[in-house]
Amino acid sequence: MGAEIDLAEEEAATIFSAPRIRSRLAQGGYAVDAFRETLRWGRDRLYGLFTDGMPADSLVHARAHLVDEVLRAAWHKFLPGVSEGLALVAVGGYGRGELLPHSDIDILLLHSGDTLEQQRKALEGLTAFCWDIGLEVGQSARTVEECVAEAAKDITVMTNLLEARLLTGDIALFQRMQQALTPDKIWPVKAFFEAKKAEQTARHRKYDDTGYKLEPNVKESPGGLRDIHTIAWVMKRHFGAQTLAELRERGFLTKQECDELFAGQDFLWRVRFALHMINGRREDRLLFDSQVKVAQLFGYVDTDANKAVEQFMQLYYRTIKTLSCLNDMLLQLFEEAILRPDSGEPEPLNPRFQIRNGYIEARDDEVFRRQPWALLEIFLLLQQHPRIEGIRAQTLRMILRDGKYMTDEVRASVKARALFMEMFREGRGLTRNLRRMNRYGVLGRYLPAFGRIVGLMQYDLFHTLTVDEHILYVVRNARRFAMQRFRHELPFCSEVMQRLPKPELLYLAAFWHDMAKGRKGDHSQIGAEEAEQFCLQHGLSHTDAALVGWLVQNHLLMSLTAQKQDISDARVVAEFARKVGTRTRLDYLFLLTCADIRGTNPALWNSWREALLKDLYRQSVRVLEDGIDQQTLEQERAAETRQRALELLEARGVARDTAERVWQRFERDYFLRHTPEELAWQLPAIATATDDTLPLVMVESVDERGTTVFVYTRDRDHLFGLTTGVLARLGLNILDARLHTTDDGFVLDSYTVMESDNAPIVSPMRYAEIRDALRKVLSDPEVSTIDVNRRMPQRLKHFDTPTQVYFSQDQARGRTVLELVTADQPGLLSLIGRVFQKRGILLDAAKIATIGERAEDVFYITDRMHRPITDERVLDELREVLVRTLDRRETA
Structure with a gap:
């Protein structure tokens, strides 16, 4: 070369x-x-x-x-x-x-x-x-x-x-x-080195210490060109060297390492060159539209297994991983040469390793060749001795050099398996350790299934990290549930964590849950089989291995149930509880679900999702432990919600008979779909509302679910489309819609909303803006449509998500379930509401889920007579209109 x-x-x-x-x-x-x-x-x-x-x-x-x-x-x-x-x-x-x-x-x-x-x-x-x-x-x-x-x-x-x-x-x-x-x-050289190292640390922190995000900065992200520059600057200041090639001449790099450094630098330069050429201006970020173009420019083509862009990005991520590794090693070599030229006295740890100047090192050059399982042992020792700052550069070089000795025979050895499993049982320092092992290539060598997903990305807006980085973040989140200093983050999760008999099983499930991504077939099913086999091979009992396998196979069950089904329906809860089977499984699954969502996309985890999962968890506990049936569960929940709301109202000076008088107009579903805090907040306004004061619009953060927009008014056509249109025009994300119509023709509609960046709404002025905008539109009988004049976000334009519509029947509640998958766009719900209104379809409830660039929404609908829609011809026509409207961005 x-x-x-x-x-x-x-x-x-x-x-x-x-x-x-x-x-x-x-x-x-x-x-x-x-x-x-x-x-x-x-x-x-x-x-x-x-x-x-x-x-x-x-x-x-x-x-x-x-x-x-x-x-x-x-x-x-x-x-x-x-x-x-x-x-x-x-x-x-x-x-x-x-x-x-x-x-x-x-x-x-x-x-x-x-x-x-x-x-x-x-x-x-x-x-x-x-x-x-x-x-x-x-x-x-x-x-x-x-x-x-x-x-x-x-x-x-x-x-x-x-x-x-x-x-x-x-x-x-x-x-x-x-x-x-x-x-x-x-x-002076020492001060310069310390300043540049601190500068790099701060820069890495700015990028959350990872270069594996969806739209990385080729220059500034960890593993990017700036890391190479840092090496060059220190080298120039200390040695007066002019080129990176002198690193080899001075003995800091081997020929192979030097070749890897130059190859990595050339690749990143080539990527940056392509970005400048494609954009016609300076651009160092690999944004979504650029990723596709650069992949094509580099000659990648789509295959059955992976898109061209995913293949290219995997090479990018693997390149920065190699460069990060070289950066670690070189900076430590420089540190030893500049700050600690006196090597210091070693402190023996065992026959293979010792500590010198706070860093662990091999006691001789042949350790990993003679006993390859020591490639795992060194990382376990780092966990067991948290005072050790890291691995000395020369030993790190040996790890990189001798990783090839991690053969099938070594992987199958009792010693290697015992060491690896002990890391999960140790718990402390597990995440940091796994990240080091991944960075230095040991994790992928010990576990080839992990090696296949290193640098693997999914070209969407939902998954913000590569698969390997996401897995390690989920393990990190699970570990934090067990650590006292992070208890304030999610107290309820920390409380549930204390009940787990074997926390390491949660960590193993987190580690395996997405391991089979990027392969043909259901990654949950494939991963479950491999995870269970892995656990048995590593000495776990059949019971524990089966639990880990079950968690991997069902790691999406709880999030899909909470976010896409109506959990105010006791049948939904009972079916979920039946699938889970035991309280212990529920505890593990709840924690895995929370850790997974938080590790998938920072914008995805919010108070609303947390409240949904906690609600499903608590209801399921009652089914599993008390054994109550569906009807009893609904009756008890409605009665408890009502009673708690009455207590809140009485504390605020509202008479009990006032509440009972208003509530006698409402069916049980109203009490199942709202929290006691919401009922107590809504009732005084409803009780005093007159035709002159309608529509009643209230906006407030009532409970842990987030900001609620509540509309009480006489029913009218296209109310859902108008309301969601106004909210979209205000730049709000709608997370949930709970719609209720009384027998006497009034609607009680509640929407859970957040700002467009998923930030909570906290300003009273913003509350007033939302309230006034809705009142203005809903009080005008001449307004029948809302134009959402918001531009399509640039990021959404690069994805093609064809509209898919599925129907099923909710016979117990006499309604039809419409599941919709389509490309997200401003005003989407208003557009869908317009379609419903023109075809005489009533909306009973909606579950709104925006998954990156995709909207995956569920609507519970009836005809104008409040009957389920069962005519296949009518359903086919509705599907055809929705597909045509949403795919072509036309008005129905």
Whole structure:
């Protein structure tokens, strides 16, 4: 590969040679058009070379060469003969000689003081000229003394100047600046190293310490190009080295590691180059639309197993994993060389490992070759001894080198299996340990099923992490339930956690729940079989293994039941409880469900979902432990809700007979669908409402479910469509709709809402805005439709989710169930409500679930006579209209 790069460098140097560029400019008389044309020619030539497969390393250097010559020519055009007291200096990435098509071109006008003022007019002309020809130059003008003062205050300035490169002008002045910035005068090596390491830590934290998000930043995310820059900066400051290749010469990297570093850097440069080329501007984020285009540009094609974009992104994630590993190792090697040149006395741990300067290390170079199961033991020791800060760099290098000795024979050994299982039983430090094992490749080698999902992503907006990273986040969430210091996050989950007889079974289920993603077939079923077999092989009893397998197979059961079914219906709860079977299984499943949702998408977990799951959990406990039947469960729940609401009302001075008088108009479903807090909040307003004050609209965060919008008014056509249209126009997300119509023609509709970013609504002014907007529309009998004039979010435009409609019958409650899967869009519910209204369909309730770019909603509907819709012809027509309306964005 090195020979290929050398040839490419030679080819690029020939194409973008100084004589050739000067000749082009001279032929155009150094006019503005000549400069513009030269830059345009250079850009097009670079794009062509990129498409032809030239290594990105050569392309970024060629772009820098081109800009060098253009700037030099422009300098001599405006400042001919100026060679003293003024210098044009490239800094930052441009100073390194690395420029992508639209990268920042950072320059420093280094001056001696008086010269700047003398040449101010010429320099202003130069700056304007650069912009005129299309070079977006970022510049600063400083004396040597000012450079030193600014660098002393700001490590970023120091870093930019560290990479300074003279383009033209006063050589002596430039050298004086370099001499003034040496480590013996400013930013000693130790201080510089600590500052850059802290800077990297802060940068990683900004990205939640993971580069495995759906839309990563190729430059700044962990494992990105900035991590390579950090290595280069420290190396340059400490050793005076000019290139990364010197890492190998100085013994910091082996040939293989050096090849991996350069290959990773070239890949990321190539990705960034493609992003700049596709977007026609600087862009370092791999956004959804760009991912598809870059994958196509790189030659990936869809297969039955994975889309082209998923294949490309898996390579991206695996590349940054390798680079993160090298970054860890090199920074620690630097730390040992810079901060702790004295190796210190070792503290033995066992015959294979010892602690030195707070880090664990192998006691000899052959440990992992002689006893490969020690590749697991070292991580268990890190768990058992939390005072150990990490793995020493040389030992980490051995882990990377000797991972290949983790063979099938080793995996099947009693020793290896016992060590791995002990990590889960130990609990403490499990998540951090598994992340280390994944980062250093040990986890995928020990468990090939895990190795297959490393870097695997799903091209949707629902799953915000790669599969392997998501799994480790779910394990993390499960662990936090057991830790006292995180009890405040989800107290109820922490309480349930205390009842688990074997917490490690929850961790194992979390670890296995998505392990079979990316394979043909049901990942829950495949994963369950493999998880149960894994547990048996690792010494668990048949009972424990069966529980882990059951949890993996049913890890979606509780979330789907709570979010897509009407859990005010006792039959739904009873059926769920029947599938679960025991209180112990319920405890494990509840915790796994909460951990999974929180680890899937940060925006997905909210107070409403938590309340739904807790409600389903508590109802199921009564069914499982008390053995009550469906009818009794509904009667008792309704009676308890009613009684608790009466107590709340009496405490607020509302007479009991007032409540009973109002409530006699309402059926039992009303008490099953609302909490006591909601009933007590609604009743005083309903009791005093008159025709003159209708529609009654109330907005408040009444209980743990979030903000409730309550509408009480006489029934009218398209009420659901109007209400949801107004809420959508206000930029609100509707999480739930509970609709109730009395026999005397009044509606009591409740909507659970949040802001568009899923943030809770807390401002009284926002409450008033929602209330006033709804009253204005609902009180006007002339308004029959609402246009939701909100633009489709950019991210939603990149996904194609064809509309699917399914029907079933809820015979016990005399209604039809319509399940809808379609692409999310602003005003979707209002559009659906319009379809229902035009076809004489009444809506009894709705379960709203937006899964990333997909809306997966359930509607409970009847005809105008409040009867279920059973005519297949009518249902087929409704399906056809919904598909046509939603897929074509047409009005029904």
